[in-house]
Amino acid sequence: MDAQQLLLLAVPAAFIAFGLGWLAARVDIKHLIEGSKSLPRSYFRGLNFLLNEQPDRAIDSFIEAVQGDPETVELHFTLGAMFRRRGETERAIRIHQSLLDRADLAQADRDKALLELGRDFLKAGMFDRAEDAFQKLRGSSVEAEALRDLLDIFEIEKEWVKAIDCARELEMRAGADMTGRIAHYHCELAQFAIMQSRFDEAGREISAAFAAMRHSVRAGILAGELALAAGDVEDAIAAWAALGRQNPHHVALVAEKLMAAYKRLGRDDDGLRMLEGSLAQSASYDVLVIVARETLAREGADAAFALLLRELRRSPTLIGLEQLVQARFAQMPADLAGELDIVKTLLHHQTRRLSRYVCTRCGFKSSRHHWHCPGCRNWDSYPPRRAEELDITS
């Protein structure tokens, strides 16, 4: 087939495609016109106000429209969600409240309107009114969603006992796996009790955390802190060492505490040997920093430098290099160290970013490890490793 024949076939095909498109458009327009005839005039007035950026007058018209035509209920949900997303919670509240004021609203729509109203209150920071709305939805068609929103309120208000009850209810009614969260809520209570020197209560909460989640890392850390607060240093070491046997990465979270506890017993060498063993199992910046510091204090600068060099070869990172450079600078004559200070400064600018912890859900970076992300409010989304270590692993 030559180019001329191809052209002869292609031209009619293009006309057919254009014709079909035109027909389809005609059908759509006809359908639209027929549909619009059934909509109340106030609906179009509302759209017009919305387009002219007069949202309050638009809401008045839409409220009028929904009184005359129940078909516009979905439109109200869409508008309400849009206003809330834009932070215009007063307008969202008006829309959802107007739906609830309708006597003939179907039960499923009434439940949904109350749920949305509760979310408007939540977004506006009116927690009491939000909680009241969600509590009223127990046993409704949107109960599971309402319970999740209630749980958000309890977390924000740090009402951990209520959060535990609510999470258990979600497990029962919606089949959700809340074990990790429940363990954290008990840990929050335990942490507060330790701060208040209420050790028996702290012990009970830690046991409850373990009961909810057998290998809870946070409960293991707190078990060590409770033992230490009660003066049982050996028990504290045992609790933290157990975390390392569970997963060597966890040692990074307790390395400093472990070394301090060994020192309290005058067993510095045992502490250093334990951390060296952990480092040999799994490269870790946090463990390396402590092992290097202790080696420097015990065996001097050459030994610390040799250790850092060996670890850097094994796991090359800029944050590790900074430690090595600092160790080398400490050995240099003051005038030479002064001249090369710019190297240290530049390196530090880079490592400050790389040494932060990162939320694997939302990417929120923080200089300290979090159990509950301040950005996306997920639990357990921070691995116990620095950003650069994670980059290398991934």
Ligand SMILES: [Zn+2]
């Ligand atoms: Zn996050």
